[in-house]
Amino acid sequence: MTGRIDRRFAELKKEGRAALVTFTMAGDPDHATSVAILKALPKAGADVIELGMPFTDPMADGPAIQAAGLRALKAGQNMKITFAAVRDFRNGDDTTPLVLMGYYNPIYIYGVERFLGDAKAAGVDGLIVVDLPPEEDSELCLPAMKAGLNFIRLATPTTDDKRLPTVLTNTSGFVYYVSITGITGAAAPDAEKVTAAVARIKRHTTLPVCVGFGVRTAAHARAIAAGADGVVMGAALVEAVRQSLGPDAKPSSASVTAVTDLARALAAGVRGARVAARA
Amino acid sequence: MTVQQLNSFRTGPDEHGHFGIYGGRFVAETLMPLVLELEKAYAAAKVDPNFKKEMDGYLTHYVGRPSPLYFAERLTRHCNGAKIYLKREELNHTGAHKVNNVLGQILLARRMGKNRIIAETGAGMHGVATATLCARFGLECIVYMGAVDVERQKANVFRMNMLGAKVVPVESGAKTLKDAMNEALRDWVTNVESTFYCIGTIAGPHPYPMMVRDFQSIIGRETREQMQAAEGRLPDSLIACIGGGSNAMGLFHPFLDDNDIEIYGVEAAGHGLKTGMHAASIAGGRPGVLHGNRTYLLMNEDGQINEAHSISAGLDYPGIGPEHSWLHDVGRVTFLSATDDEALHAFALLSKLEGIIPALEPAHAIAKVLELAARKPKDHLMVVNLSGRGDKDLDTVSRHLGSKAR
Numbered sequence: 216m217t218g219r220i221d222r223r224f225a226e227l228k229k230e231g232r233a234a235l236v237t238f239t240m241a242g243d244p245d246h247a248t249s250v251a252i253l254k255a256l257p258k259a260g261a262d263v264i265e266l267g268m269p270f271t272d273p274m275a276d277g278p279a280i281q282a283a284g285l286r287a288l289k290a291g292q293n294m295k296i297t298f299a300a301v302r303d304f305r306n307g308d309d310t311t312p313l314v315l316m317g318y319y320n321p322i323y324i325y326g327v328e329r330f331l332g333d334a335k336a337a338g339v340d341g342l343i344v345v346d347l348p349p350e351e352d353s354e355l356c357l358p359a360m361k362a363g364l365n366f367i368r369l370a371t372p373t374t375d376d377k378r379l380p381t382v383l384t385n386t387s388g389f390v391y392y393v394s395i396t397g398i399t400g401a402a403a404p405d406a407e408k409v410t411a412a413v414a415r416i417k418r419h420t421t422l423p424v425c426v427g428f429g430v431r432t433a434a435h436a437r438a439i440a441a442g443a444d445g446v447v448m449g450a451a452l453v454e455a456v457r458q459s460l461g462p463d464a465k466p467s468s469a470s471v472t473a474v475t476d477l478a479r480a481l482a483a484g485v486r487g488a489r490v491a492a493r494a
Numbered sequence: 495m496t497v498q499q500l501n502s503f504r505t506g507p508d509e510h511g512h513f514g515i516y517g518g519r520f521v522a523e524t525l526m527p528l529v530l531e532l533e534k535a536y537a538a539a540k541v542d543p544n545f546k547k548e549m550d551g552y553l554t555h556y557v558g559r560p561s562p563l564y565f566a567e568r569l570t571r572h573c574n575g576a577k578i579y580l581k582r583e584e585l586n587h588t589g590a591h592k593v594n595n596v597l598g599q600i601l602l603a604r605r606m607g608k609n610r611i612i613a614e615t616g617a618g619m620h621g622v623a624t625a626t627l628c629a630r631f632g633l634e635c636i637v638y639m640g641a642v643d644v645e646r647q648k649a650n651v652f653r654m655n656m657l658g659a660k661v662v663p664v665e666s667g668a669k670t671l672k673d674a675m676n677e678a679l680r681d682w683v684t685n686v687e688s689t690f691y692c693i694g695t696i697a698g699p700h701p702y703p704m705m706v707r708d709f710q711s712i713i714g715r716e717t718r719e720q721m722q723a724a725e726g727r728l729p730d731s732l733i734a735c736i737g738g739g740s741n742a743m744g745l746f747h748p749f750l751d752d753n754d755i756e757i758y759g760v761e762a763a764g765h766g767l768k769t770g771m772h773a774a775s776i777a778g779g780r781p782g783v784l785h786g787n788r789t790y791l792l793m794n795e796d797g798q799i800n801e802a803h804s805i806s807a808g809l810d811y812p813g814i815g816p817e818h819s820w821l822h823d824v825g826r827v828t829f830l831s832a833t834d835d836e837a838l839h840a841f842a843l844l845s846k847l848e849g850i851i852p853a854l855e856p857a858h859a860i861a862k863v864l865e866l867a868a869r870k871p872k873d874h875l876m877v878v879n880l881s882g883r884g885d886k887d888l889d890t891v892s893r894h895l896g897s898k899a900r
């Protein structure tokens with residue numbers, strides 16, 4: 216199966232650079248603003264889009280993404296509205312891959328078959344579901360593959376060589392390497408260690424490996440991008456949304472520029488990495 | 495629902511940690527290797543005679559087991575029906591059943607070479623038990639507790655501090671038990687090498703629901719022997735309150751295959767089931783996935799978890815252990831609920847009739863005993879798990895009863 220994700224990483228390989236993968240939360244700070252952010256991200260340098268599905272109890276997320284989810288839920292976000300956002304995005308962009316990321320319960324309650332059908336129809340390319348390890352593949356991973364969606368698995372510093380094959384089986388699109396043991400937005404990973412870990416994963420797979428959790432600045436993104444196929448930036452972008460909100464927490468177009476300005480700087484960092492490495 | 499004819503209700507979980515459709519291992523990949531390591535370590539400990547010997551020694555000399563099975567004569571007379579026995583878990587060291595489980599997990603943590611222990615707590619009894627055993631074995635102890643619970647269970651916060659534990663107030667969500675568990679999981683994901691997560695009830699990913707049940711089952715095993723000794727036969731009914739369900743499962747499990755015995759779990763109905771302000775996941779929830787397992791949960795139509803409400807911090811949780819969900823579906827256990835007001839009434843009544851001040855959690859079970867016992871014949875033997883003592887709740891109760899009097 217070659218989908219938008221495979222095509223995008225093949226293109227980037229030709230260009231000889233890593234991908235900037237952005238994470239923003241669907242419905243944060245409200246539906247309209249989050250869609251405007253989504254639509255503006257590819258032009259600001261996002262190569263792959265991750266869109267968070269808000270959940271009340273995100274057990275792998277730090278305070279920034281927790282708060283983003285709660286802002287979205289407070290503004291009335293739900294799965295149907297998230298799919299509407301994806302459709303809206305797809306109307307203007309048929310090439311940038313879009314991956315939904317979140318936790319299982321809202322999907323389970325929406326209904327797995329209905330979720331997969333609606334996701335595919337809306338133009339979703341892949342899924343990252345934090346609390347579905349390979350041990351629970353029959354829940355969503357296998358049905359998702361059947362429905363033609365990539366199921367992107369997290370590999371972590373605790374995933375040793377013995378376990379890696381288990382994690383990589385049934386994974387497609389790319390592998391998401393969680394650079395730290397910890398929650399999103401926490402301690403910054405050491406670029407050298409990350410590069411070694413990515414190399415270790417690459418000994419087991421030909422899939423692209425993107426690195427996330429804890430990457431916050433352009434310089435940092437650049438250092439990580441030198442040794443990986445992509446860098447995922449989430450907490451920093453979501454934090455930019457929060458900071459753009461006035462004291463009354465009213466959403467405005469300022470949120471869109473806050474996110475795109477940061478994305479542009481991060482993209483420059485990521486794009487500069489290989490050039491710098493070659494020079 | 496009719497009781498399904500199964501050969502045994504005691505064979506679960508399967509190797510994937512499932513009780514029917516419930517249970518499982520819904521955790522982030524970072525935790526998955528740890529969960530598998532724990533499963534292996536527990537399986538080895540379970541069959542190691544030295545582990546059992548060590549457990550038994552501490553249960554006898556440190557915890558003070560067996561806990562008495564006490565005939566509550568005046569409560570029985572008051573109800574004018576079934577003969578009521580109290581399983582006195584409140585007499586254990588630290589004042590609740592929680593210590594049975596914590597002892598097992600701490601001894602296991604030592605075997606695994608983990609020296610940093612984390613726990614979540616609602617009422618603070620599990621936190622106190624964890625802090626106590628960490629003090630006993632010289633382990634670092636961090637307890638996550640919702641900020642609301644820190645406020646309403648101050649005495650236990652002080653006890654934990656006294657025992658050398660660090661209590662971290664959790665400010666996210668409803669600031670109660672669910673949020674404390676989220677925060678403990680976030681800590682575990684961060685400190686994987688050194689840390690053992692000591693879960694306080696039969697929830698979490700496999701093997702926790704099974705392991706905590708096994709450690710708590712001493713309650714039911716003792717009850718079988720003690721009732722035989724007292725009455726020459728087994729009881730006719732069992733009843734216990736349900737937070738996550740560990741004290742209840744501890745009492746129930748050894749009796750699940752005695753099909754004539756009626757078994758009742760009592761959830762917290764808070765302000766009343768109809769108000770939506772309650773913590774009764776079986777009565778008011780449906781199956782979903784949270785904190786590592788599939789089980790009945792309180793949630794909205796989008797699968798977002800609702801906040802639970804109960805006067806009792808230990809029952810203030812929007813879920814229930816997966817094995818209870820299964821026992822509900824197959825019809826082996828009947829789930830009832832008691833409101834805040836019913837629990838308060840039972841709290842005061844048991845104190846006056848028996849000279850035993852119960853915790854607010856088992857006061858919910860006592861509240862339903864008052865109804866059930868009255869309808870049973872005089873030769874019906876009923877056992878209620880008195881899971882903890884009420885010292886920690888005196889502030890809360892005096893505030894509520896005081897405001898009613900005014």
Ligand SMILES: Cc1ncc(COP(=O)(O)O)c(C=O)c1O
Nearest residue numbers: 695737738739740741808855882
């Ligand atoms: C005395 C007492 N009983 C019951 C509970 C509820 O937990 P479980 O349902 O796991 O027994 C608690 C929890 O804090 C408690 O302190």
